Amino acid sequence: MSEIREGLRYSEEHEWALAEAGGGIVRIGITDHAQSQLGDIVFVELPEVGAAVEAGASVGAIESVKTVSELYSPVAGKVVRVNEALIEHPERVNESPYDEGWIAELEVEVETEEALGRLLTAEQYRAHTA
Amino acid sequence: MSGHRDKALIFEMSKPGRVAYSLPACDVPEVEASSVVPARLLRTEPAALPEVYEVDVIRHYTELSRRNFGVDNGFYPLGSCTMKYNPKLNEDAARLPGFAKIHPYQPEESLQGAMELLYTLQRDLAALTGMDEVTLQPAAGAHGEWTGLMLIRAYHESRGETRTKVIVPDSSHGTNPSSATAAGFETITIPSDASGLVDLDALRAAAGADTAALMLTNPNTLGRFESQIAEIARIVHEAGGLLYYDGANSNAIMGIARPGDMGFDVVHLNLHKTMSTPHGGGGPGAGPVGVKARLAPFLPKPVVGRRGDGTYYWDEDRPRSIGRVKPYYGNFGILVRAYAYIRSYGPAGLRRVSECAVLNANYMMHRLAPYYEVAYPGVCKHEFVLSGKRLRAFGVRTLDVAKRLLDFGYHPPTVYFPLNVEECIMIEPTETESKETLDGFIDVMIRIAREAEEEPDLLLQAPHTTIVKRLDEATAARRPVLNCHCE
Numbered sequence: 065m066s067e068i069r070e071g072l073r074y075s076e077e078h079e080w081a082l083a084e085a086g087g088g089i090v091r092i093g094i095t096d097h098a099q100s101q102l103g104d105i106v107f108v109e110l111p112e113v114g115a116a117v118e119a120g121a122s123v124g125a126i127e128s129v130k131t132v133s134e135l136y137s138p139v140a141g142k143v144v145r146v147n148e149a150l151i152e153h154p155e156r157v158n159e160s161p162y163d164e165g166w167i168a169e170l171e172v173e174v175e176t177e178e179a180l181g182r183l184l185t186a187e188q189y190r191a192h193t194a
Numbered sequence: 195m196s197g198h199r200d201k202a203l204i205f206e207m208s209k210p211g212r213v214a215y216s217l218p219a220c221d222v223p224e225v226e227a228s229s230v231v232p233a234r235l236l237r238t239e240p241a242a243l244p245e246v247y248e249v250d251v252i253r254h255y256t257e258l259s260r261r262n263f264g265v266d267n268g269f270y271p272l273g274s275c276t277m278k279y280n281p282k283l284n285e286d287a288a289r290l291p292g293f294a295k296i297h298p299y300q301p302e303e304s305l306q307g308a309m310e311l312l313y314t315l316q317r318d319l320a321a322l323t324g325m326d327e328v329t330l331q332p333a334a335g336a337h338g339e340w341t342g343l344m345l346i347r348a349y350h351e352s353r354g355e356t357r358t359k360v361i362v363p364d365s366s367h368g369t370n371p372s373s374a375t376a377a378g379f380e381t382i383t384i385p386s387d388a389s390g391l392v393d394l395d396a397l398r399a400a401a402g403a404d405t406a407a408l409m410l411t412n413p414n415t416l417g418r419f420e421s422q423i424a425e426i427a428r429i430v431h432e433a434g435g436l437l438y439y440d441g442a443n444s445n446a447i448m449g450i451a452r453p454g455d456m457g458f459d460v461v462h463l464n465l466h467k468t469m470s471t472p473h474g475g476g477g478p479g480a481g482p483v484g485v486k487a488r489l490a491p492f493l494p495k496p497v498v499g500r501r502g503d504g505t506y507y508w509d510e511d512r513p514r515s516i517g518r519v520k521p522y523y524g525n526f527g528i529l530v531r532a533y534a535y536i537r538s539y540g541p542a543g544l545r546r547v548s549e550c551a552v553l554n555a556n557y558m559m560h561r562l563a564p565y566y567e568v569a570y571p572g573v574c575k576h577e578f579v580l581s582g583k584r585l586r587a588f589g590v591r592t593l594d595v596a597k598r599l600l601d602f603g604y605h606p607p608t609v610y611f612p613l614n615v616e617e618c619i620m621i622e623p624t625e626t627e628s629k630e631t632l633d634g635f636i637d638v639m640i641r642i643a644r645e646a647e648e649e650p651d652l653l654l655q656a657p658h659t660t661i662v663k664r665l666d667e668a669t670a671a672r673r674p675v676l677n678c679h680c681e
Binding site: 101103104105106107127129130131154155 | 591593610613616667668671672
């Protein structure tokens with residue numbers, strides 16, 4: 065079974081979000097379920113640093129041997145950092161979707177609790193993917 | 195890639211001085227190339243061409259061609275592609291000197307036979323689709339889509355309307371959103387309903403003053419007939435949009451239903467699918483486009499016209515035309531083959547083609563249903579969609595089933611398309627296969643489903659009998675080696 069990590073928040077489109085320590089920053093990626101559905105990931109089109117994104121808007125794309133999928137941001141904010149290691153090593157999204165395979169960090173304007181509050185809990189996401 | 199029988203490149207067989215030709219002595223005065231060609235255009239070193247004997251060239255390419263797979267080798271149930279047998283009669287027709295040895299720049303009066311064929315084909319395709327006029331220029335299905343969308347754009351612009359959005363269902367062919375984007379439109383994707391058909395509420399919500407068109411196949415990509423097509427057409431037309439019919443699935447409806455009668459305004463047909471012209475290997479294909487009368491003024495020019503005295507002419511006098519979409523008059527040799535096919539079957543025969551295509555698909559679906567989940571149960575049209583997700587419990591995916599089929603000499607069906615079915619397997623047997631061929635494939639599919647449970651490694655390591663074994667598609671895509679050194 066795919067791992068659904070406690071403590072993260074989830075979107076229905078299979079992205080995860082995590083408030084970084086220190087506040088104001090949310091890290092995003094795709095779930096273990098999503099990477100398993102996509103199969104071998106061969107390319108990650110990262111968002112641009114500095115770009116302002118809406119919650120639910122497309123911020124990039126993930127290409128696997130099977131298909132190309134849009135990457136949606138689970139929160140609104142400004143992109144402050146992207147995981148550039150994925151340019152050379154897209155397979156990290158498959159191998160470690162919640163850690164080394166993170167995709168971007170966004171600066172959110174509201175409190176991180178509020179930004180994440182609208183997303184699913186691990187338990188709700190488990191029900192969503194069941 | 196164990197078991198891979200290495201095949202030398204023809205460049206690796208090269209020996210200096212070897213030639214595959216012998217020319218007679220020159221009997222005209224020789225001219226130095228440097229005296230007539232500017233120095234900057236002249237080679238300073240010989241071209242890197244392989245130097246081999248004629249027999250080596252023949253053996254090399256004959257062996258490579260025998261590694262190829264096509265409908266003349268075996269069953270090829272590639273969903274959405276209609277890989278039917280291509281009757282050799284079509285080839286005879288295309289090779290008649292009057293068709294094969296003409297030039298598009300010949301005077302009209304010396305091309306009357308060829309032009310009559312084109313004119314008749316325009317009328318036949320219009321009659322089959324329920325359209326008023328047809329262009330034969332587009333050279334492929336996606337080319338036809340793009341042409342059709344440019345016609346739709348020209349139509350809206352002629353009415354002073356700016357309509358920027360094209361609606362497609364989530365089961366649509368990938369070329370539909372691509373063609374819409376290439377034609378300058380924005381694509382809106384709407385979800386399918388629980389039975390795999392267009393969700394009417396989602397369509398109503400998406401259709402509006404900015405809707406240029408809805409692109410649809412019917413039967414759709416899941417092999418289901420859009421029974422609400424009249425209502426779909428009403429919603430789109432009331433919003434001021436047009437209906438585009440992707441003819442990829444026409445093999446299900448010939449002589450039975452016509453896009454024009456369903457409310458479609460523009461249609462493309464894939465002659466390399468429905469009309470049995472050669473397919474795969476890059477074509478050439480043909481994607482004629484038919485339109486209702488209100489769009490006819492915008493068709494690419496020229497179209498073939500017929501004068502009152504029965505002679506034919508290139509109709510260039512079409513001031514509102516979007517212009518040419520291909521040099522000359524389409525892939526003429528392919529159009530001859532399609533004409534031969536249509537005329538040898540006739541109206542009743544084409545209807546029978548579609549009936550048998552639908553019958554074959556339903557027979558296969560019913561026999562396979564106990565072993566692979568049918569994505570949308572019910573009567574299918576010319577193709578059907580299975581899901582291999584039950585096999586995931588054994589660590590096996592649809593991709594592994596497809597690879598295992600290679601061991602039995604079959605071209606696998608389409609997999610992982612359409613995108614809205616998990617672990618998708620899309621099978622289109624076509625009408626040209628015997629019951630024995632269908633049963634042979636079904637029995638192998640059932641055997642593979644058993645193997646998945648009992649010996650999953652057989653699938654995970656497949657194929658075992660092919661010249662190259664399981665390819666590492668991920669590494670090929672992640673780290674492609676794109677440079678070529680032909681020293």
